[in-house]
Structure formats: C-alpha cells, structure tokens
Amino acid sequence: DIQMTQSPSTLSASVGDRVTITCRASQSISSWLAWYQQKPGKAPKVLIYKASSLESGVPSRFSGSGSGTEFTLSISSLQPDDFATYYCQQYSSYSWTFGQGTKVEIK
Amino acid sequence: EVQLVESGGGLVQPGGSLRLSCEASGFTFSSYEMNWVRQAPGKGLEWVSYISGSGSTIYYADSVKGRVTISRDNAKNSLYLQMSSLRAEDTAVYYCARRASGYPDYWGQGTLVTVSS
Numbered sequence: 001d002i003q004m005t006q007s008p009s010t011l012s013a014s015v016g017d018r019v020t021i022t023c024r025a026s027q028s029i030s031s032w033l034a035w036y037q038q039k040p041g042k043a044p045k046v047l048i049y050k051a052s053s054l055e056s057g058v059p060s061r062f063s064g065s066g067s068g069t070e071f072t073l074s075i076s077s078l079q080p081d082d083f084a085t086y087y088c089q090q091y092s093s094y095s096w097t098f099g100q101g102t103k104v105e106i107k
Numbered sequence: 108e109v110q111l112v113e114s115g116g117g118l119v120q121p122g123g124s125l126r127l128s129c130e131a132s133g134f135t136f137s138s139y140e141m142n143w144v145r146q147a148p149g150k151g152l153e154w155v156s157y158i159s160g161s162g163s164t165i166y167y168a169d170s171v172k173g174r175v176t177i178s179r180d181n182a183k184n185s186l187y188l189q190m191s192s193l194r195a196e197d198t199a200v201y202y203c204a205r206r207a208s209g210y211p212d213y214w215g216q217g218t219l220v221t222v223s224s
Contacts, residue, residue: 018208032209036152043214043215044202044211044214045213045214046210046212049208049212066208091210094166095166096211098152098153098154099151101151101152
C-alpha cells in the first residue's frame with residue numbers, strides 16, 4: 001500500500017498568514033493527489049484534485065503543487081474560516097490512502 | 108444538487124452485525140463508482156471499500172476483508188455496507204463517497220457505528 005505522510009501535524013498561524021502543508025508519498029503517484037478540509041463533525045470537503053487543480057467553488061487563496069512523491073498545499077492569506085484539519089489523499093490506485101492530517105490552529 | 112445520505116449506524120456489541128445504507132440523489136447513480144471511508148473518533152480517514160458503477164468490481168481494505176460486503180442497488184440509487192464480526196476498532200463514522208475521476212468529490216454526512224458491550 002502507498003503510505004502518505006503529512007507535515008506538520010499541527011500548525012499555529014494567524015489570520016493573514018501564508019501557510020504551507022507538505023505531503024509525501026511512499027512511492028510515485030504522478031499527480032493523483034487531492035487535498036481536503038475537514039471541520040469538526042463535518043465530512044471532508046475537496047479543495048484540490050490532480051495535485052494542483054482547484055475544485056469548483058473553492059477560494060483561489062488555496063493552491064496545490066507537486067508531482068511524484070512530494071506535494072504541498074498552500075493558503076496564501078489565512079482566513080477565519082480556514083481553521084480546520086487538512087488531509088492529503090492519493091488516488092493512484094483503487095485503494096485510497098490519506099495522510100494523517102494537519103490541524104491548523106489559531107495562534 | 109448531489110446528495111448522499113447515510114443511515115443504519117448505531118451501537119452494536121462486539122461480534123455483532125450492522126448494515127449501513129447510503130441513499131444518493133442529484134446525479135445518475137449507476138454511472139459512478141462509490142466508496143466507503145471511515146474515521147475513528149479523533150483519528151484520520153481510512154478507505155474501507157470500493158464498488159464499480161455496475162457492481163461487478165469490488166475491493167476491500169485488508170482491515171475489513173472477510174467481514175464486510177459492499178453492494179449497490181442502482182434501481183434504488185442506494186449503496187450498502189454489510190458489516191459482521193464487528194470489533195471495537197471498527198468504531199467510527201462511516202462515510203459514503205462518490206468517486207469522480209478517481210477522487211471522492213462528494214461525501215455524505217456520515218453515520219456513527221459504535222462497537223461496545
């Protein structure tokens with residue numbers, strides 16, 4: 001199985017900060033990577049697919065990059081609504097695997 | 108509007124069984140692959156099972172293989188997960204998710220399964 005490793009596990013930031021989350025795959029997944037935002041008690045919401053494509057309706061302050069085994073999610077200017085947990089997910093095979101999550105907290 | 112609504116969760120004793128359902132609306136259900144994903148309390152996301160649009164291709168995570176069965180009824184726009192021999196470690200919120208171009212683009216709100224005596 002492909003393992004996904006996110007860093008950091010927790011990130012403390014202020015409104016207006018630029019934040020970056022990293023995700024590493026245990027083997028190449030080309031660009032078959034998605035990013036999700038999850039708030040407590042809610043289902044995950046897709047932000048980015050195919051490593052860098054913005055899902056319809058998602059604010060442009062979110063962006064993704066990378067290919068192969070190294071990927072990043074960036075938020076250009078953190079907004080109050082962005083405090084949540086973020087997950088990366090590989091979909092290069094029928095069996096999805098997710099990163100362990102990065103909790104973005106208010107500093 | 109795409110909607111996925113899970114039901115069937117609840118409290119079950121270890122070794123027991125439960126059948127989860129996911130009712131889909133707002134899209135042509137039979138045209139989409141579907142999946143179950145679970146999340147243990149305070150933990151991350153774990154893929155559980157996959158089923159093709161026709162139901163002819165099915166995959167399971169090793170953690171549940173032999174204990175769960177995924178199925179679908181395209182006439183009823185419904186997805187199911189039959190779970191048996193449940194263990195404490197199966198306690199989780201179970202989400203159904205539509206697979207579009209490989210990734211889950213829509214998720215249900217989840218249904219909580221608690222395995223405890």
